[in-house]
Amino acid sequence: MCGIAGVIHRDKDRTIDAQTLVNMAAIQYHRGPDNFGYYNPEGVGVGMSHARLTIIDLDEERGRQPLVSDDQRYMMVHNGEFYDFQRIRADMTAQGARYQTKSDSEIVLQMYPHYGIEKTVENLRGEFAFSIYDREEETMYLVRDRFGIKPLYWTETVHGVVFGSELKVLFAHPEVKREIDSEGLYHQLIQVMIPGSTAFKGVNQVPPGHWIKIQRRNGKLEISEHKYWDIDFPQAEAHLNVKDEQEYIDGVRENLLEAVQHRLNADVPVGAYLSGGIDSCSILGLSASVRQDPVKAFTIGFDDADYDETPIAREMAEMTGAEQIILPLSAEHLYDHFERTIWHTERTIYNTLGVAKLLMSQKVREQGYKVVLTGEGSDELFAGYPAFRNDMFLYGLDDLPENLRKEMQSTLAESNKLFKGAMLPREAFRSEAIDAKVGFTPTCIQNWMGCDGFARQLMSKDHQANISDYDPGTAMAEQFDENQLEGRHPLDKAQYVWIKTMLEGQILTWGGDRVDMANSMEARPPFLDHHLAAYAVNIPPQMRIKGPVEKYVLKEAMKGLLPETLYKRQKFAFMAPPAHTDKKKWNALMELMEEFASEEKVAAAGLIDYGALQDMIKKNDDPTVPREDKVQMDAILNHVLGVQLLHHHFIENDVPKMAAAKAHELGWVA
Numbered sequence: 001m002c003g004i005a006g007v008i009h010r011d012k013d014r015t016i017d018a019q020t021l022v023n024m025a026a027i028q029y030h031r032g033p034d035n036f037g038y039y040n041p042e043g044v045g046v047g048m049s050h051a052r053l054t055i056i057d058l059d060e061e062r063g064r065q066p067l068v069s070d071d072q073r074y075m076m077v078h079n080g081e082f083y084d085f086q087r088i089r090a091d092m093t094a095q096g097a098r099y100q101t102k103s104d105s106e107i108v109l110q111m112y113p114h115y116g117i118e119k120t121v122e123n124l125r126g127e128f129a130f131s132i133y134d135r136e137e138e139t140m141y142l143v144r145d146r147f148g149i150k151p152l153y154w155t156e157t158v159h160g161v162v163f164g165s166e167l168k169v170l171f172a173h174p175e176v177k178r179e180i181d182s183e184g185l186y187h188q189l190i191q192v193m194i195p196g197s198t199a200f201k202g203v204n205q206v207p208p209g210h211w212i213k214i215q216r217r218n219g220k221l222e223i224s225e226h227k228y229w230d231i232d233f234p235q236a237e238a239h240l241n242v243k244d245e246q247e248y249i250d251g252v253r254e255n256l257l258e259a260v261q262h263r264l265n266a267d268v269p270v271g272a273y274l275s276g277g278i279d280s281c282s283i284l285g286l287s288a289s290v291r292q293d294p295v296k297a298f299t300i301g302f303d304d305a306d307y308d309e310t311p312i313a314r315e316m317a318e319m320t321g322a323e324q325i326i327l328p329l330s331a332e333h334l335y336d337h338f339e340r341t342i343w344h345t346e347r348t349i350y351n352t353l354g355v356a357k358l359l360m361s362q363k364v365r366e367q368g369y370k371v372v373l374t375g376e377g378s379d380e381l382f383a384g385y386p387a388f389r390n391d392m393f394l395y396g397l398d399d400l401p402e403n404l405r406k407e408m409q410s411t412l413a414e415s416n417k418l419f420k421g422a423m424l425p426r427e428a429f430r431s432e433a434i435d436a437k438v439g440f441t442p443t444c445i446q447n448w449m450g451c452d453g454f455a456r457q458l459m460s461k462d463h464q465a466n467i468s469d470y471d472p473g474t475a476m477a478e479q480f481d482e483n484q485l486e487g488r489h490p491l492d493k494a495q496y497v498w499i500k501t502m503l504e505g506q507i508l509t510w511g512g513d514r515v516d517m518a519n520s521m522e523a524r525p526p527f528l529d530h531h532l533a534a535y536a537v538n539i540p541p542q543m544r545i546k547g548p549v550e551k552y553v554l555k556e557a558m559k560g561l562l563p564e565t566l567y568k569r570q571k572f573a574f575m576a577p578p579a580h581t582d583k584k585k586w587n588a589l590m591e592l593m594e595e596f597a598s599e600e601k602v603a604a605a606g607l608i609d610y611g612a613l614q615d616m617i618k619k620n621d622d623p624t625v626p627r628e629d630k631v632q633m634d635a636i637l638n639h640v641l642g643v644q645l646l647h648h649h650f651i652e653n654d655v656p657k658m659a660a661a662k663a664h665e666l667g668w669v670a
Contacts, residue, residue, distance in 0.1 A: 002065070003031030003051040003517075004077040004152075005169045006131055008140050008214055009160040010221050012045030018670035019663070020173060021049040023656070026663035027172045028165055030344070031079070031517045036668050039066040039075055045160070045216070046133050046140065050077045053520055055266050055370055056085075056104050063103045070098075073135045074112065078105040079165050080128030080150040081524065083262035088123065108132060117141050117211065121228050125262070125530065129206070131163060138216040146229045147377070147528045148208030148504035151513060155203045160221060161214055166514075167346045170203060171650055172659035177202065178651050180643065182459070182466035183475075185607055188348045188646070189455035189639045190472070192448040193505040195479045199347060199646055208504050229530065230484055231499050232537060233492035239540045245553075248539050252557040255536075259529035260286045263373055271296040271364065271372045273523070274317060274324065276309025278555060278566060279375025279384075281316045283526060285561030287373060288320035297322040298364050298372065300356050303330050304581065315563045327363045329356055332584035335592055338641065343649050344518040345510035348642025350635035351578065358515040365519045372516075376507055377527030380499050381536040382551040383544040386424055387443035388494055392545045395440055395490035425450055426628040431473030434497075437480055441473075442494040445501060447632070449473065454636050457612045464609075476501065491541040578634040580620050589637065593617070596644045605647040608640055 005024035007016050021038040032051030040047030050065035068075045082088075085104035088111070093099070097110040104126075111120040112132055127149035133140045142163055144152045154163040157175040170176045184199035196207040206212050209229035215222045260283060264270050272284045274297040287295050297317050301310040310326055317324035334352035341355045342348070349355075364372055379385050383392070425443065429450035434441045441449075449472060456464055480500060485493055516523040526532070539553055546552035555562070579589040595601075602610045616633055619625050625633075663669070 002053050002077075002079045003028035003165040003169065004048070004065075004079045004129065004131060005050070005162075005164040005172075006048040006077065006140075007046070007160060007162050007173065008133070008216070008221065009045040010216065010219055011159070012138070012216060013043055014045055014159060015042075016040045016045070016047035018047070019660075021047045022668050022670045023659035023663045024164060024169050024172045025049040025051040026666055026668045027168050027655070027659035029662060029666060030520055031165060033520050035064055037064040037066060038670060039068060041072070044135060046075070046135075048075060048077045048131065048133070053370065053522065055268055055522060056081070056102070062101050063105075065105065067100070067106055067109050069109055069113070070100075074109055074132060075135075076105070076109055076130060076132040078108065078128065078130040079152075080130075080145065081126045081263075081522070082107060082124055082128060083126045083265065083529075105130075117143075117213075118228065121211065127524065127528070129165065140214040142206050142212040142214070144206040144208055144210060146209045146530045146533075147499070147508065148205075149508050149513060149525060149528060151509070152206040153198065153203060154206065154212060156221075156223075161223070167198065167200065167203065167650065168343075168655060168659075171655040174656045178655065180607060180646060180651065182463040183470060185459060185463055185643060186455055186467055186470070187472070188643050189458060189636060190448050190451040191348075191350050191506065191635065191639065192445050192472075192476070192501050193347075194472075194475050195500055195504065199643070200650075227481075230481060231496060231533060232484060233488050233496060234538055235487045236489040236492075237487075238538070239489055239542075242540050242543075245543065245556075248543055248553050249556045251535055252539070252553055255529075255532040256282070256526060256557070257286050257290070259526035259532050260373065261290060262529070263524040263526050264291065266371050268370050269296070269368070270524075271298060271367075271369045272322070273297075273360070273372050273374045274299045274313045274322070275375070276312030276316075276566065277375060278551060278558065278562060279378035279527065281312075281375075281562055281566060282378070282554070282558040283373045283375050284316060284320055284322060285558065288322060289561070295320065295322045296367065296369065297324045298360060298367075299324060299326045300360050301326050301328040302356075303328065312563060312566050315565065319561075319563060325363065325367060327360055329359065331582045332588045334359075335579075335585065335588035338592055339596070339645055340518075341510075341515065342642050342645040345514045346646070346650075347505075347509060348639040348646070349510045350638050352638070354510040354515055357511060358518050361516045361519040361521040361523075364521050370520065371522045371524065374512070374523045374525045375527065376512055376523075376525040377503075378551070378554065380495060380503050380507075381527060381533055382539075382554045383491060383495060383541070384551045385444060385498070386550075387446075387498075388491060389545055389548070389550055390424070390443045391440070391494040392491050392541065394443075396541055396545075426626070426632055431471075431477070433471060433474040433477040437477040437482065438485055438493050438497060439490065440493075442497045444494060444498045445476075448502075451632065451636060454616070454633070458608055458616070458636070458640060460606055460609050463607065489541050491544065492537070578631055579637070580630045580634050586620065589641070590617075592641055593637075596648060597641055601644060601648075605644060605651075607643050607647060613640060 025036045032053045034054045038049040048066040082104040129150040129152035179201045181201035187193045299313045334355045425447035429446040543553045579585045
């Protein structure tokens with residue numbers, strides 16, 4: 001796990017400044033504190049740099065990147081992990097390949113010359129982002145893993161293309177412009193983002209399951225985007241050919257166990273995150289069953305009993321003999337670390353769970369661990385979110401009597417009333433464009449798209465005018481592949497939409513990589529193994545959600561590993577207590593608002609309408625405002641604070657100077 005960066009110029013004879021490459025590595029020191037490297041050969045017009053976190057092949061010099069082939073034709077940098085790489089190494093060695101290192105990264109440098117980019121990527125398993133450059137073809141590839149677990153950004157400058165693992169890496173380059181655009185601002189305020197976009201003008205993400213090809217021809221760079229993988233649910237009629245239930249249960253257990261075993265492979269100790277949910281408990285249970293030594297489990301505890309899951313987590317740890325570390329967090333103190341969290345997430349967050357997870361990864365590192373297994377991806381594959389159940393009840397059960405349908409929806413709403421306004425919408429919202437593309441507007445994005453009115457009112461007048469004709473539903477629908485939606489079951493469609501939007505844009509960003517790597521800690525999510533995903537999509541919807549029971553087939557597959565309390569309970573959303581539920585936490589939020597969203601600061605940034613912001617804040621004290629409205633407004637206030645902090649961190653501050661200062665502090669010199 002590392003941080004990568006690089007530049008390709010249109011003019012191959014234009015020198016790429018070596019210290020700039022080093023500065024780009026230094027500003028992401030948190031991603032790779034163990035060593036750094038750079039490579040910028042003369043007359044090539046390409047340079048790469050790397051900040052390394054040693055997990056596979058701990059030799060400090062041997063594993064240093066960028067990696068360069070013996071004949072100097074190929075160079076590459078890699079962030080993430082390739083699993084089952086030993087088998088590939090052996091296969092390539094039998095074909096004559098000779099390796100310089102023991103790391104997993106080098107398999108790409110050996111595979112690409114033999115197979116080309118398409119077959120190489122097809123054979124990679126894991127979470128990764130990498131760049132490889134072919135000097136003879138004058139072609140660079142930027143490649144991102146299938147689900148977008150690892151980040152990868154790129155932008156064009158006056159002289160070429162700059163890329164890196166984080167936005168701040170791009171901004172460390174003096175030619176990269178830093179400007180929050182109107183559409184980006186709008187999407188930060190409503191939480192759900194357009195796939196491949198960022199808050200900043202002209203700055204893009206490589207979409208999950210894609211590569212970007214950059215080829216130099218006659219002094220110009222031709223840039224194209226290629227999709228190599230997508231979540232592929234079968235046609236709805238295929239679900240009619242149902243196998244024996246036990247076969248699916250056994251298949252899930254077998255595939256998940258294999259995914260866990262691959263992710264336990266490291267040259268450093270591997271721990272596990274543990275909440276009170278079935279996902280992390282399953283991962284811990286399987287890890288403990290295949291290891292000889294006790295697993296160290298890390299748990300977040302909240303001081304609000306409505307949101308705290310430590311009792312079940314403690315029971316699970318005792319069942320498996322895990323050594324459990326519990327990090328108790330007081331609600332009001334989460335805002336003490338909000339500013340630092342936004343520096344790392346580089347996007348807004350709706351809930352301080354992102355802060356809690358950043359503090360958890362810090363605790364993990366303090367315990368001497370660099371790697372943990374996590375439960376992200378389970379809800380996406382096995383339909384765990386309450387929004388999926390709602391869509392199943394509405395659209396996926398044609399033969400369900402209307403009275404029973406209403407009863408199941410009522411029960412769902414009652415059991416999730418704590419999260420109405422966050423995990424379930426406070427009121428129904430429809431997008432004509434999404435209806436036309438998907439067949440309905442999935443419940444999972446209704447809550448955030450329903451923030452449209454709030455978001456537009458909160459934007460400054462200039463930004464409001466810029467998006468007066470903008471329809472986020474249309475922009476979102478255009479990114480959905482019609483071939484992956486046509487003829488699919490409604491539950492499959494709902495899961496597809498969430499995976500293409502909120503999984504990558506939220507769960508794997510401020511809930512995953514960015515807050516984990518803030519403390520040089522790698523999180524590995526076995527549920528997002530693409531072999532497991534290929535199996536899971538073929539499980540019939542009625543076995544993912546059976547009656548009122550979500551993730552039914554997963555629960556049955558893990559039944560012997562789980563505490564009975566957890567096996568029987570419904571999905572409980574893992575989030576931190578909202579600010580309006582605690583006076584001390586609300587005051588902490590207001591103190592940050594005064595510091596970063598004062599009338600003076602808001603005017604200077606030019607992003608937010610200060611009067612509209614004050615009106616929203618005042619509604620918190622209005623007893624007539626429904627609780628679910630306050631939940632949603634709480635989220636939007638976090639977003640407002642977030643966009644002000646994005647401006648503070650990345651526009652108001654001189655990022656290239658910050659990067660140079662960090663390199664000087666570290667002694668990282670070209």
